[in-house]
Amino acid sequence: MDEQNKSGNIFKRVLSFLYHKVIVTIFHFLVSIPIAIGTFIKNLGASIWYFLKNLPGWIVYFLKNLPRWIWYFLKNLPRWTWNFLKNLYRWIRNFLEFLVIKIYSFFKYLVLKFVYFFINIYRAFREEPKAAFKGLSSFFLPGLGQARNKQWYKALPIFLVLLFFLVIEFATGSYMYALSGEIGDFPAAAGEPFYFFRDYGGFFTKGIWGLVTLGELVLGDMYRGETIVIYDKIFTWKSADNSQVLLGEGVIAFSMLLLLASVWYFSVKDAFHTHIDYVKTNKIEEYKDFVRRVWDDFFAYIIIIPAVILILFFTLIPFLFSFLVAFTNWTGRVSLGEQLFKWNGFGTFRLILESADWLKFFGDVLIWTVFYALMSSVTVYVLGFIQALIIESKYVVFKKFFRVMLIIPWAIPALISLMLFRNVFADNAGLFNQLLANAGLTDALRGFLTDIGLVGQASEGNILWLTGKENGMLAKSIIIIVNLWIGYPYFMMLTTGVLGTIPMSLYEAADIDGATDFQKFRFITFPWVLRATAPVIITTFTFNFNNFGAIYFLSGGGPGYPNDQIPESVRVLGAAPGQTDILISWIYKLTFQSTVNQYNLASVYSILIFVFIGLVAVYNLSKLKSFWEED
């Protein structure tokens, strides 16, 4: 076969392929369009006729059954309400029971531990005097007991820990100057106090001194015959006390001393037990065996140590600090250096719980916080659920396309979408007001919103969505709506994921039993999804309870209360919340707004939130079976 013939063949084949497959298909397609449209119209006519024919029947059916439905609803309403209240009561009772039992057993545990501690020491000395004396030597010098047990590999690290603490104490202290006769040169006058640890103590002793006293001397005080200044480089004891720094360093020193104490305690216990083991087995553990044993048995402890240290320094110690601030009288009005703040016991707690002004704001903010957290969790859940059902329904063809398009609000960082919406609902240049103005609907919408009580502003100009002092309810609604916009895709994805896990066999069985679509939804889909996602609703609730960003970046807590609604005692501090402030954003204002700085109040509110949310969360967690079941 020659070249020409072959290529001609291919050419012909391509042509015939084009003709048969493509052109014929296109032709058929073109021809089929009118036919299809005809079929459609024919069907449509029949369908409409069917619809119209049956409509009266449907309406009659609906009207006939309506009283029955209403009756059913009314009949059951008391029962439903009763069940709800019963369940609520049960939940609260269980919760309180849980609290009481936990607190009781905690204290019982403490007391028993304390008592048995001494009993055990007594028994140790009576029954195992030799081992007990080794423990005692570790009590006087950590590591000494280990050394007497001839376990140098244990004695050395323990002793180094002690040495580390001592080095810090002496390096940061100025005991040298105390010894060199400085105390004699600057004697405290008779009857005047003399604070040795304040003047010469190191990090730990001065820290504890500061934690207990929160400072004694401020600018201009006379002390040891000298005047206190803000900062003196040579005689550090002439520098004024800063309560904030003293409290902070005190907390750190205290925590580190606790660590030292636990090493010390371990050292005593270990010296005792090692001796007892030695008596039993007549063998002292070798260095290599020890390392192997620790690596094998304490592997879990070793790998969590870095995380625990981080949590200790960046979560626990700051937590302790702010917890303690609640029991002081520290506010921004205390100018540090010139004044001190002092321990105040439960004074601040008493102020906010006894003063009617503070209670009013606290009540308002708390109610709105709970309402907001509840609404924003429920609305996103419902819309996400509906959206997932719609996209997964058989009517939608481009499922993937719609899925990706509708999760866009979730993909945009929340911070950006919140600030974007701040612009969308801005007073004059905002998108929403622009659209309304272009469509000429501003007045109509304002009228409508005024009728339903969301707007109370004067009837002119743009609608003040987030800034009108009379439009507090409007701003609250906007916040919930924007939260819905941002939050529904998360639940849409979640529900979509869960829908995929429902076994098809359930639906098949339902089909065999002749269930309708609605029944399938009611008895299969809905319970399944609800059961799988219930824990997430609770997490969302606690998240929204503390969802600072959703308020701060959108409305900034505003609009403020009208001036005549702010009591004098709150106004002088500038501490009134805005109408949309939730607890957490109010706390932020109390802490960081330079005109307010009510640190102790903020701390008290934080503790209240912590007690409420923390206990509920821990309670819920402890109810989860999977949490308690043994691995």
Add this chain to the structure above:
Amino acid sequence: MTMQEKLGRWFKRLTVKKVVFGSLVYGWLLLMMAIVFTPVLWMVSAAFTDATQLAQVPVIPKISEWSLVNYKELFTEKSGSDQVVSDYLKAFFTTFMIAATNTVLVVALSSLVGFAFSRYRFKGKKKVLLSMMGLQMFPSFMGMLALFMFFRQFGLLNNPFALTLIYVAGSIPYNTFIVRGFMRNIPKSLDEAAAIDGATNLQVMIKIIIPLAVPIMGFIAVNAFMQPWLDYILPSVIMPQRDTVAIWLFRFMDPLGHEYDPIKFMSGALFLAVPIMMVQIYMQRYLIYGLTQGADKG
């Protein structure tokens, strides 16, 4: 089957129910898309205008009138003369550095802790877990006040790495919970088989469990990487003189500040949002995985 037959069948299968529900469903979807996209398009439109007032920005972007003047400003404006890149890019790189360090540390630490909590029984295990979860509920601002003070005392203010450590410490409890839930479902017989073959604890962890836990690590890594981009409060307190992107953005949205400029915000935010959006949408399946894992196992 020819196209004609296919189409014919399709049309024949159209019933009233389908037409009504179909149009309702599509109508609803289109409405939702309109609601979702109107503000987004407005943002795009604002980012590419040369307008100086928000009121002049067209609602739907007009591509023929686009201008890149905002982006030119964004990439060239420097506040200090010794700066190599613009303020915005500098903030961007700072944040990127924080995000990258955060990802590495969070994944490393929470996989370690999650492994310990899912595989070993030890004294105080449940107490540690419960108190970690409980402690998370304390409003973090109060801790911030203390952290600010400590950092000032020890000279760590404006230090991105110190900021990262706060993020890491804060996110360990939640991530531990998730990793633990996941690792518990990996059969223990794998560990036992390896132990019989003489593998140590460390080898079991590195060679067997961690490779199997890659999906959940992906989930955690994405979360950890995203966290610093969105956070405003903590960096504004801890790094008062060094911008992250969030601080930079918020400065232009503060109506009381002298730099109030929503248009600039929109252009900067869009530049930041697009890559994050792409990552988020790409990593969606990991996220759904993590979500349903969390939902199932608590």
